[in-house]
Amino acid sequence: VPPAIAVAHSHGSYHVHVAPGILERGAELIAAALGDRRTAVVTDATLLSRLGGWGITAGEAGPLVVPPGELAKTRAQWAELTDQLLARGIGRDGALIAVGGGSVGDLTGFVAATYLRGIPFVQVPTTLLAMLDASVGGKVGVDTPRGKNLVGAFHPPALVLSDPLVLASLPERDYRGGLAEAVKHGLVADQAYFAWIRENAAALGRRDPAALAHLVRRSVEIKAAVVAADEREAGQRAILNAGHTVAHALEHVSGHAVPHGEAVALGLLAESALAESLGMARATAGPLREALTALGLPTRVAPPLDPDRLLGAMRHDKKNRQDRIRFSLVEGVGRPRHEGGSWTTPAEERQIREALATIL
Ligand SMILES: NC(=O)c1ccc[n+]([C@@H]2O[C@H](COP(=O)([O-])OP(=O)(O)OC[C@H]3O[C@@H](n4cnc5c(N)ncnc54)[C@H](O)[C@@H]3O)[C@@H](O)[C@H]2O)c1
Ligand SMILES: [Zn+2]
Numbered sequence: 001v002p003p004a005i006a007v008a009h010s011h012g013s014y015h016v017h018v019a020p021g022i023l024e025r026g027a028e029l030i031a032a033a034l035g036d037r038r039t040a041v042v043t044d045a046t047l048l049s050r051l052g053g054w055g056i057t058a059g060e061a062g063p064l065v066v067p068p069g070e071l072a073k074t075r076a077q078w079a080e081l082t083d084q085l086l087a088r089g090i091g092r093d094g095a096l097i098a099v100g101g102g103s104v105g106d107l108t109g110f111v112a113a114t115y116l117r118g119i120p121f122v123q124v125p126t127t128l129l130a131m132l133d134a135s136v137g138g139k140v141g142v143d144t145p146r147g148k149n150l151v152g153a154f155h156p157p158a159l160v161l162s163d164p165l166v167l168a169s170l171p172e173r174d175y176r177g178g179l180a181e182a183v184k185h186g187l188v189a190d191q192a193y194f195a196w197i198r199e200n201a202a203a204l205g206r207r208d209p210a211a212l213a214h215l216v217r218r219s220v221e222i223k224a225a226v227v228a229a230d231e232r233e234a235g236q237r238a239i240l241n242a243g244h245t246v247a248h249a250l251e252h253v254s255g256h257a258v259p260h261g262e263a264v265a266l267g268l269l270a271e272s273a274l275a276e277s278l279g280m281a282r283a284t285a286g287p288l289r290e291a292l293t294a295l296g297l298p299t300r301v302a303p304p305l306d307p308d309r310l311l312g313a314m315r316h317d318k319k320n321r322q323d324r325i326r327f328s329l330v331e332g333v334g335r336p337r338h339e340g341g342s343w344t345t346p347a348e349e350r351q352i353r354e355a356l357a358t359i360l
Helices: 022-034 075-087 102-117 128-134 164-169 172-189 191-199 201-205 209-229 236-241 244-253 260-277 285-294 307-314 349-357
Strands: 005-009 012-018 038-044 064-066 094-100 121-125 139-144 147-154 159-162 325-327 330-332 345-347
Touching: 005 209, 012 022, 012 209, 022 121, 022 159, 038 102, 064 075, 064 102, 075 102, 075 139, 094 102, 102 121, 102 128, 102 139, 102 147, 121 128, 128 164, 128 172, 128 209, 159 209, 164 209, 172 191, 172 209, 172 236, 172 260, 172 285, 191 201, 191 209, 191 285, 201 209, 201 285, 209 236, 244 260, 244 307, 244 325, 260 285, 260 325, 260 330, 260 349, 307 349, 345 349
Parallel strands: 012 159, 038 064, 038 094, 094 121, 121 159
Antiparallel strands: 005 012, 139 147, 325 345
């Protein structure tokens, strides 16, 4: 078993274990991280029947169950979970174990951040996105009717256990969507990793556990390094938003018919075309298109969406300053653009339209 990855944050650090079969050692690793704290397992309704097969035991009281997917991330679910913990008599010596995708992790982490002013929590991510993105970095929170993740906190986990074997049951579209975030990590931070993903696309497509373990490890290392350099998102962390200005617009305008991962794939492509047409990047859109195609990710929006509506949605992006739409761009594979102290770059509407035309 390779050593765990240590992720540093402002008041300590935690370990991320990535290995096929690591959950067999789950109880032991959790006990080592939490001591004899009283724990409660939180999972979602879809995953309940899988816990046993994954070797996760939830104690006599059983797991606390939230609705599947984004439905978990509401203030109402935060209140419900908090009340259930109070009813169980969980005290300051308690801890939570989130078993699920990013939705369960974000909600559970937010409850842990606020319960009795904060108790520790462990992440057991069960989607590829949660393993290589959501479980690392300490951002937790819930949605409001006005938008996603508008209420939250920074509350790093005490431990993360990522077992690629649990991904066997993940629906294909969710799985491939997670791969898009890995491509993003290669694109913004590591040319060799980007090349490795392209070369191993077939093994990744059949969810080969060894290939997946490498993928998750390298992505976690990249995200951990970026987050350690800029925990509170003052600057450099913005590079993790590559592709996301366009992606969020695609999700919004399609009414979420385009899932997040596919939107990221398309967004990376459009924003690479933008950087090239602005003369800021070379040879990124081509390799990117090849990588996405090899991974079975889309390179065109289907059915098509209205560019006017996409631009409208982008104008509301939180990265914007002084009414100009901003992007986290790369200058080449592995090289984020950092100019004049800023990690984001503004673009004119005409240029954005041209870039969008490459995916529409
Ligand atoms: N905190 C962060 O830094 C961060 C980063 C990225 C995304 N997120 C958040 O993550 C959320 C999305 O998370 P997600 O993509 O992991 O999906 P999800 O948690 O919404 O889960 C999607 C579906 O997959 C099912 N599922 C999960 N694991 C499974 C498995 N192994 N087998 C079969 N089905 C399984 C779930 O039951 C659910 O129905 C969003 O709310 C997003 O905002 C957070
Ligand atoms: Zn994303």
